[in-house]
Amino acid sequence: MDPVTAVYLGATILAGGVAARSAHNAGKATEIQYKEQAKQEEVSARDREIERRRRLVQALSSQNAEAGAAGIDPTTGSRRAMTLEDARLAQMDSLTDRAMTNRRAINLRSAGRNARRQGDLQAAGSLLNTGASVADGWPGG
Amino acid sequence: MAQRYQRDTLYTPQSPDFSAANTASQLSQALSAFSQRSGDALGRRSAQLGAAEGAQSTGTPQLKNNFTAFGRAYNDAALRNYSIEQYAEIEKQLGRLENESTADPDKFQALADGVRRGILKAAPAEARADIVNLFSRRMAEGVVRLDGQRLDERKKLNRGMIEQGLQTVSDSISRKAASGNPQLMAEIEEDELQYELMVQGGLNDGTLSQVEASVLRANGKKRITAQVITGLFERETKAGNPVQFLEKLMDSAPEDLSDDDKQQLVGNLFTRLNRRNTLERESEQLQADELKQRYAKGEKHATLQLLSGQLSTDRIEQLVANDYLEPSVARTLQNELESGGTKVDDDRERLHVETNLLDFSEQDILTNSRLSFDTRRALIEKRRDLATGWRSTQQAKEGADRIDRALGIIPGMNANLLSDEDRRARDQALTEWYDQVDALPEGERQAKSIELSQTVIDRVIRNNAGRELARLESRLRAYSQDKNPEKLKGAALKEYQETVTRYERQIAETRRRAAQ
Numbered sequence: 001m002d003p004v005t006a007v008y009l010g011a012t013i014l015a016g017g018v019a020a021r022s023a024h025n026a027g028k029a030t031e032i033q034y035k036e037q038a039k040q041e042e043v044s045a046r047d048r049e050i051e052r053r054r055r056l057v058q059a060l061s062s063q064n065a066e067a068g069a070a071g072i073d074p075t076t077g078s079r080r081a082m083t084l085e086d087a088r089l090a091q092m093d094s095l096t097d098r099a100m101t102n103r104r105a106i107n108l109r110s111a112g113r114n115a116r117r118q119g120d121l122q123a124a125g126s127l128l129n130t131g132a133s134v135a136d137g138w139p140g141g
Numbered sequence: 142m143a144q145r146y147q148r149d150t151l152y153t154p155q156s157p158d159f160s161a162a163n164t165a166s167q168l169s170q171a172l173s174a175f176s177q178r179s180g181d182a183l184g185r186r187s188a189q190l191g192a193a194e195g196a197q198s199t200g201t202p203q204l205k206n207n208f209t210a211f212g213r214a215y216n217d218a219a220l221r222n223y224s225i226e227q228y229a230e231i232e233k234q235l236g237r238l239e240n241e242s243t244a245d246p247d248k249f250q251a252l253a254d255g256v257r258r259g260i261l262k263a264a265p266a267e268a269r270a271d272i273v274n275l276f277s278r279r280m281a282e283g284v285v286r287l288d289g290q291r292l293d294e295r296k297k298l299n300r301g302m303i304e305q306g307l308q309t310v311s312d313s314i315s316r317k318a319a320s321g322n323p324q325l326m327a328e329i330e331e332d333e334l335q336y337e338l339m340v341q342g343g344l345n346d347g348t349l350s351q352v353e354a355s356v357l358r359a360n361g362k363k364r365i366t367a368q369v370i371t372g373l374f375e376r377e378t379k380a381g382n383p384v385q386f387l388e389k390l391m392d393s394a395p396e397d398l399s400d401d402d403k404q405q406l407v408g409n410l411f412t413r414l415n416r417r418n419t420l421e422r423e424s425e426q427l428q429a430d431e432l433k434q435r436y437a438k439g440e441k442h443a444t445l446q447l448l449s450g451q452l453s454t455d456r457i458e459q460l461v462a463n464d465y466l467e468p469s470v471a472r473t474l475q476n477e478l479e480s481g482g483t484k485v486d487d488d489r490e491r492l493h494v495e496t497n498l499l500d501f502s503e504q505d506i507l508t509n510s511r512l513s514f515d516t517r518r519a520l521i522e523k524r525r526d527l528a529t530g531w532r533s534t535q536q537a538k539e540g541a542d543r544i545d546r547a548l549g550i551i552p553g554m555n556a557n558l559l560s561d562e563d564r565r566a567r568d569q570a571l572t573e574w575y576d577q578v579d580a581l582p583e584g585e586r587q588a589k590s591i592e593l594s595q596t597v598i599d600r601v602i603r604n605n606a607g608r609e610l611a612r613l614e615s616r617l618r619a620y621s622q623d624k625n626p627e628k629l630k631g632a633a634l635k636e637y638q639e640t641v642t643r644y645e646r647q648i649a650e651t652r653r654r655a656a657q
Contacts, residue, residue: 002190004186005183005186005187008179008186011175012183015172015179016172016173016180018168019172019175020169022165022172023165023166023173025162025165025169026163026166029165030159030162033158033159033162034157041154044152055146059146059147060146062144063143066143082145086146104154126173126176129173129176129180130176130180132180133177133180133183133184134183136184136187136209137182137183137184137187138209138211
């Protein structure tokens with residue numbers, strides 16, 4: 001094999017190999033990012049739940065204090081209805097947020113897997129292209 | 142107022158950070174593109190190598206796999222080479238077949254088909270289409286060419302036949318026109334009609350073009366006119382004045398002949414006239430030569446008869462009447478006959494002739510006026526004896542030549558061309574040699590003739606050397622007489638010494654020869 005052909009051959013194989021590796025890495029990095037984002041969503045949802053409970057307790061405490069000052073039983077009448085309404089709304093928000101968070105986390109993880117597969121496929125395609133080029137250009141037939 | 146529960150605000154999720162992935166992806170794309178380009182370059186390089194290697198292929202190619210650029214390029218180049226080789230082979234084979242099938246396209250096609258099958262059988266499948274294409278084209282060219290040849294040959298043949306026929310008819314017309322016979326001349330019109338019909342026939346079957354037909358008509362008329370004039374000229378040459386005829390021809394303007402044609406015809410007639418004159422002169426010369434020979438023979442015969450005493454006046458008259466004797470010679474012979482042959486010999490001449498008898502022909506002796514008839518007759522008889530004796534042998538000739546060489550004479554040189562001194566020396570030496578040989582028994586003469594000639598030569602050389610010695614000594618004496626070496630100096634002394642030395646050396650050499 002002459003030196004020029006050897007250089008072309010080496011460059012093709014090396015570039016093809018590195019391109020495949022980079023494509024694989026790109027897919028893997030994307031997946032990691034998606035997974036990380038999903039975890040972040042879950043942590044953020046817990047923080048929002050705590051904040052939601054804090055707001056509900058604060059509202060209920062305020063209502064108890066006002067009823068006590070007015071000498072009203074907070075567990076009867078319109079006071080009771082108001083307390084139940086706030087508790088129901090807080091429950092609804094919690095359920096909604098939990099459902100949305102789960103869905104987002106699932107989507108993000110799924111996108112990560114897809115991205116990794118896409119990177120792997122791209123790497124395989126790159127390797128195949130390189131192999132075909134090398135086979136086509138292999139000196140001596 | 143009691144505080145109420147505050148509901149969730151709208152949550153907007155953050156986007157993931159893809160910067161690292163994008164970087165890797167871009168790197169991958171860039172390297173993929175590079176790999177693609179590098180692979181293309183590798184393919185082109187391999188194709189170049191394959192083409193170069195394929196170009197080296199000869200004969201039926203060993204084709205490679207078409208999967209690689211190298212293989213494809215190799216196969217293309219090898220097949221191209223193969224096709225070129227096959228084209229050359231086809232050209233060679235079909236050229237040969239074309240030559241073999243002169244003007245026969247059917248034969249060519251049959252032979253070419255056989256060649257085609259053979260070539261295709263040996264060819265790789267990938268090259269067959271090209272070869273068939275090449276072959277068909279070349280074969281079609283050959284067929285067209287051979288068809289053309291056949292057509293040309295047919296035309297040539299037809300044309301030759303027409304021209305031959307036309308020439309026959311035109312010859313007939315000329316003969317009749319030149320004959321002067323009214324009956325024959327009346328037939329000319331019929332011949333002319335036949336001539337025209339033949340030309341018309343050539344025109345109709347395409348053998349002749351209009352232009353060619355016109356040329357043939359014109360040439361026919363020219364030829365007839367020229368032949369008629371030639372015929373008349375021949376008649377004039379035999380009985381008439383051919384030069385006057387030519388003058389008239391030059392002055393006239395015959396129909397159908399251009400000025401150039403007329404000049405050429407006149408030139409031809411002149412050539413004809415000159416040739417005839419030359420032949421006549423040759424014939425006269427031959428007759429003169431023959432008469433000369435007859436005269437020579439008659440003169441010899443008459444002289445012999447005169448010498449033997451048989452010649453008479455009547456016989457001389459008869460020889461003259463039959464052209465065997467020239468009148469002047471006859472008168473001389475008659476005078477000699479009347480004088481009776483009483484002339485006296487010249488002794489010196491007689492000695493010379495007698496000793497060199499074989500060097501003289503009988504004719505020389507017969508016409509030698511310094512000898513009498515009796516002597517001539519006797520010498521001729523003696524010469525005839527000698528001619529059959531030892532003196533006529535090769536040994537005798539060699540002996541005589543040696544004697545000549547010893548005397549410084551060119552061997553066999555005619556005696557008449559020699560100086561008196563040489564002639565005398567030769568005669569003396571030969572006489573001495575003849576006497577010595579004749580003294581031997583008859584059977585030994587031929588064998589010993591050369592040996593005895595050597596003896597004579599030795600003596601002659603000795604004598605010559607003796608004479609030369611005396612001459613040299615005399616010259617040395619004369620040279621030294623008025624010179625005193627003691628008085629000489631320088632160049633004069635040197636010259637004197639060299640001259641004396643040279644003479645002394647020559648004297649010593651000559652003395653040695655004389656003593657042998």
